[in-house]
Amino acid sequence: MNTNRITINKIQEMKVNGEPISMVTAYDYTSAKIINSTKIPIILVGDSMGNNILGYDSTIPVTVEDIIRSTKSVTAGAKKPLIVADLPFFSYQIDIKSTLLNVRRLIQDGGANAVKLEGGEQVADTVKKIVMAGVPVMGHIGLTPQSVNKLGGYKLQGKTSESAKILLNDALALQESGAFAIVLELIPSELSREITDTLKIPTIGIGAGIECDGQVQVFHDLLGLDLEFSPKHSRKYAHLAATIKIALENYDADVRKKKFPTKENSFFLK
Ligand code: KIV
Numbered sequence: 260m261n262t263n264r265i266t267i268n269k270i271q272e273m274k275v276n277g278e279p280i281s282m283v284t285a286y287d288y289t290s291a292k293i294i295n296s297t298k299i300p301i302i303l304v305g306d307s308m309g310n311n312i313l314g315y316d317s318t319i320p321v322t323v324e325d326i327i328r329s330t331k332s333v334t335a336g337a338k339k340p341l342i343v344a345d346l347p348f349f350s351y352q353i354d355i356k357s358t359l360l361n362v363r364r365l366i367q368d369g370g371a372n373a374v375k376l377e378g379g380e381q382v383a384d385t386v387k388k389i390v391m392a393g394v395p396v397m398g399h400i401g402l403t404p405q406s407v408n409k410l411g412g413y414k415l416q417g418k419t420s421e422s423a424k425i426l427l428n429d430a431l432a433l434q435e436s437g438a439f440a441i442v443l444e445l446i447p448s449e450l451s452r453e454i455t456d457t458l459k460i461p462t463i464g465i466g467a468g469i470e471c472d473g474q475v476q477v478f479h480d481l482l483g484l485d486l487e488f489s490p491k492h493s494r495k496y497a498h499l500a501a502t503i504k505i506a507l508e509n510y511d512a513d514v515r516k517k518k519f520p521t522k523e524n525s526f527f528l529k
Contacts, residue, residue, distance in 0.1 A: 265300045265341040267373065267395045267439040273300070273472070274461040280440075280473025282343075282463055283481065286312050286329045290478055291336030301463075302337055303375065303475060304330045306345040306405070311479045318404045321347040323361050330369030343397050344371035348405040351376050355388050362389050375442065377403035379429020383436040390437035398433035400426055401467065402445035415466075417446040423453075430454045430462075442475060443467040445492065466492030 273280050282301035285291045286308040294302055306318040308329055313321065323346075330344045344365040351358040365371045373395035376382055386396045401416045410416070417423045426446065433441055440461045443451050448468025455462045455470055464471030479485060480493040486500045513519035 263339060264372065265339065267341065270300065270341065270440060270461060274459075280461055280463060282473060282475040284308075284311075284475070284477045284479075285333045285337070286478075288332040288336040291333040294478075295337040295339050300340055301473075301475075302333060302340045302342050304333050304342065304344040304369075304371065305375075305477070306347045307477050311477060311484075317407055319348050319407070321345075323347060323350050323364055327364055327369040330365060330371050334370035341373060342371050343373045343375050344369055346374050346376040351382070351385055355385065358385055359389065359392055362392065362394055366394055373397055373439070375399055377405050379426065380432040383432040386433060386436035386438055395439045396437065397463075398430070398438040398441040399444065400429045400433070400441060401443050404444075413445070415445050415447065417450045423447075423450045426450060427454055427457065430458055434458050434460050440473075443471055466490075 270280060272278075280301065281299050282303055283294060283299055284305040284307055285294055285302045286304060291302060304326060306321040306326065308325060309315040309318040309321040313325065315321070326344050326347055330342065334342055346358075346361060346365070350361040362374055365374055374389065375397040376385070377399045379398070379400045382398075386398065389396050402410065402413060404413070407413060417426045427450075430441055430443075438460060440463055441454075441458070443454060443462050443464045445466040448470055451462065451464055451467040452470035455472055461472035463473040463475050465475045476493055480488070480490060481496050483495040483498040484500050486504070489495065510519065
């Protein structure tokens with residue numbers, strides 16, 4: 260076992276000490292290696308890989324196999340952060356036996372340290388059973404992208420006092436079931452504050468304001484890896500798509516003008 264890896268105890272300690280927790284997605288070895296060189300304590304192998312690397316228009320088609328393949332390469336590249344792998348759509352809804360078999364695959368075959376699943380009170384019993392099997396679980400409430408068709412789009416959740424109350428109850432049910440942290444996605448800041456103040460476990464927000472115990476962002480959004488996409492809840496800390504485009508154009512131009520490779524890049528017989 261890698262004893263240097265961040266544990267769920269450390270994440271809990273960060274909440275108690277009021278130390279903000281950052282989490283970022285990764286889907287491959289190269290990005291995981293770069294994240295490993297920072298102090299970011301949690302990597303999420305998110306099913307947002309559907310949108311960001313597989314070219315789907317939602318997370319719904321993502322499979323357990325997709326998550327396992329990515330988790331393997333992420334765990335190979337990142338030895339320090341806690342690795343949380345998403346349970347994809349319909350990998351935990353059918354029955355507890357198939358759920359636990361899928362959890363086993365993410366942990367034993369993928370090498371994840373914890374799993375994340377979407378939903379509140381309705382998945383509380385499932386969370387309890389996964390935790391009882393010895394696997395840490397991160398909850399995810401508010402906008403739950405796997406239910407985009409039911410929700411009618413990627414919309415702010417918990418806007419009415421009734422829906423806010425349901426989300427608070429969901430958060431409490433997940434905590435009661437043994438979840439070690441909860442992602443709050445696209446909910447008003449006032450509600451994030453109430454949930455964060457009420458819970459003993461950390462909340463990790465995305466589009467949920469500054470009041471959460473931590474923040475999670477998609478790697479591609481933070482680094483500007485899409486020339487057009489720029490969600491309100493994110494901030495581009497780099498504009499890599501534009502940088503990469505220029506680099507590729509320069510390479511192409513050099514090949515066309517026979518400026519690459521030069522002698523320095525070539526091999527010759529003595
Ligand atoms: O898959 C993902 O990237 C996520 C985050 C939005 C929390 O679930």
